[in-house]
Amino acid sequence: KAGVTQTPRYLIKTRGQQVTLSCSPISGHRSVSWYQQTPGQGLQFLFEYFSETQRNKGNFPGRFSGRQFSNSRSEMNVSTLELGDSALYLCASSPLAGGREQFFGPGTRLTVL
Amino acid sequence: GIQVEQSPPDLILQEGANSTLRCNFSDSVNNLQWFHQNPWGQLINLFYIPSGTKQNGRLSATTVATERYSLLYISSSQTTDSGVYFCAVLLLQGGSEKLVFGKGMKLTVNP
Numbered sequence: 001k002a003g004v005t006q007t008p009r010y011l012i013k014t015r016g017q018q019v020t021l022s023c024s025p026i027s028g029h030r031s032v033s034w035y036q037q038t039p040g041q042g043l044q045f046l047f048e049y050f051s052e053t054q055r056n057k058g059n060f061p062g063r064f065s066g067r068q069f070s071n072s073r074s075e076m077n078v079s080t081l082e083l084g085d086s087a088l089y090l091c092a093s094s095p096l097a098g099g100r101e102q103f104f105g106p107g108t109r110l111t112v113l
Numbered sequence: 114g115i116q117v118e119q120s121p122p123d124l125i126l127q128e129g130a131n132s133t134l135r136c137n138f139s140d141s142v143n144n145l146q147w148f149h150q151n152p153w154g155q156l157i158n159l160f161y162i163p164s165g166t167k168q169n170g171r172l173s174a175t176t177v178a179t180e181r182y183s184l185l186y187i188s189s190s191q192t193t194d195s196g197v198y199f200c201a202v203l204l205l206q207g208g209s210e211k212l213v214f215g216k217g218m219k220l221t222v223n224p
Contacts (some may be wrong), residue, residue, distance in 0.1 A: 043214035056209035
């Protein structure tokens with residue numbers, strides 16, 4: 001069974017631009033979560049989607065948004081990029097709602113210049 | 114919110130040595146996972162362990178939920194064990210779930 005895939009793997013943007021990252025979960029997994037990893041803040045929860053609905057969101061500004069499609073694939077968008085948005089963005093999927101093991105993709109490394 | 118603390122923050126070992134990583138959490142949790150982050154950034158699942166003990170080769174983990182801690186044991190360490198180890202607790206909030214991570218522990222295994 002294929003793992004969680006994320007595209008692109010690397011991205012360089014400039015301040016003020018916007019970016020869209022994509023995540024395809026493990027086949028059959030319906031819950032997709034996004035996390036941001038930075039040297040200063042560590043790994044932080046961004047949001048979680050299940051059945052095309054955002055069920056939870058972390059403490060991030062409204063510039064961070066996401067969505068989930070009917071095939072469970074998910075995208076996250078960051079608008080008006082800031083230097084501090086440079087980070088590794090990790091996507092995770094789990095098979096069912098509630099209390100299930102999460103499996104992570106390889107991540108997208110975003111650099112904002 | 115819940116606090117997840119890992120110790121020690123850094124550890125340097127000689128190949129063949131054993132080590133114990135500790136994860137303390139400040140409140141009741143629904144589950145707990147241990148990860149190893151590879152040099153390219155991917156989080157590799159090691160254990161999904163709400164309570165009790167599990168073993169996988171040279172690695173084993175024990176979670177004592179009532180005392181709010183988990184331990185990861187690495188025996189006969191190898192250079193390939195080097196990297197950052199994360200403990201994360203799973204919280205359920207109104208049907209949603211999220212992981213809260215510790216700050217990680219950097220392990221260096223020297224040949």
